[in-house]
Amino acid sequence: MEKVNLREKFSRINESWSPKIAGEVNDSYVKLVKFKGEFVWHHHENEDELFLVVKGKFTIRFRDRDVELSEGEFFVVPKGVEHKPVAEEEAHVILLEPKSTLNTGNVRNERTLPVLERI
Numbered sequence: 206m207e208k209v210n211l212r213e214k215f216s217r218i219n220e221s222w223s224p225k226i227a228g229e230v231n232d233s234y235v236k237l238v239k240f241k242g243e244f245v246w247h248h249h250e251n252e253d254e255l256f257l258v259v260k261g262k263f264t265i266r267f268r269d270r271d272v273e274l275s276e277g278e279f280f281v282v283p284k285g286v287e288h289k290p291v292a293e294e295e296a297h298v299i300l301l302e303p304k305s306t307l308n309t310g311n312v313r314n315e316r317t318l319p320v321l322e323r324i
Contacts, residue, residue, distance in 0.1 A: 211259055215239065215297045217324050222316055224300060224308055225324040236300040237324065240292035247310035248287040252303045255281050261296030265289070 214227050214237050221241040228235035240263050256265065257279040265272045265280060266289040272280055282288050309317045 211237070211297075211299075214324050215259070221295070222308075223318065224321055226321050227299075227324055229304075230301070233301055233303050234306075234321070236302070236321070238298050238300060240290055240296040240298055241294065242292065244290045245309055245312050245314065245316060246287055246289045247312040249282075249284055249302075249306055249310040251284055252306045253281055253284050254306065255279055255299075255301040256290070257299040257301070259297040259299055261292065261294055263290055263292035263296040263298065266291055 209227055214225070218225055218237060218239050221239050222244055224236040224238040226234050227237045240261075256274065258274045258276050260276060262273065262275040265274065265282065268287060274280055307317065307319065308321075
C-alpha cells in the first residue's frame, strides 16, 4: 500500500494513447494515459469505461453528439456504446475500467495494447 503521485506518474509517460497501470481496485485497473490527437472509433462489448480528466481537456465523440470534458470532470461511457476520444492539446486522463478492457475495444490495429505496462 503506497500513495500515488499523479504528477510524477504522468511525467513518466512519453507517448499518447498508451495507458499505463497505476493501481488496482477489486477487478478494475486505474490507468493513466495521455491523450493527444484522435483515437479510433470503438466500443467495449462488456465493460463500462470511466474517463476522469486530471489536466487539460478532451472530447468524447459519439455518433450523435460530442461531450467535452475539462479538468476535474469525468464521464462514464456505458458498455456497447461506440465512441472516439479526441484531444487537440495534450490531456492527462485517468481511466477506471475492468481488467478485461482492451484499449481499442472491438477494434484490433497498431494501437491495440494487449499487455499494459505498470508505472
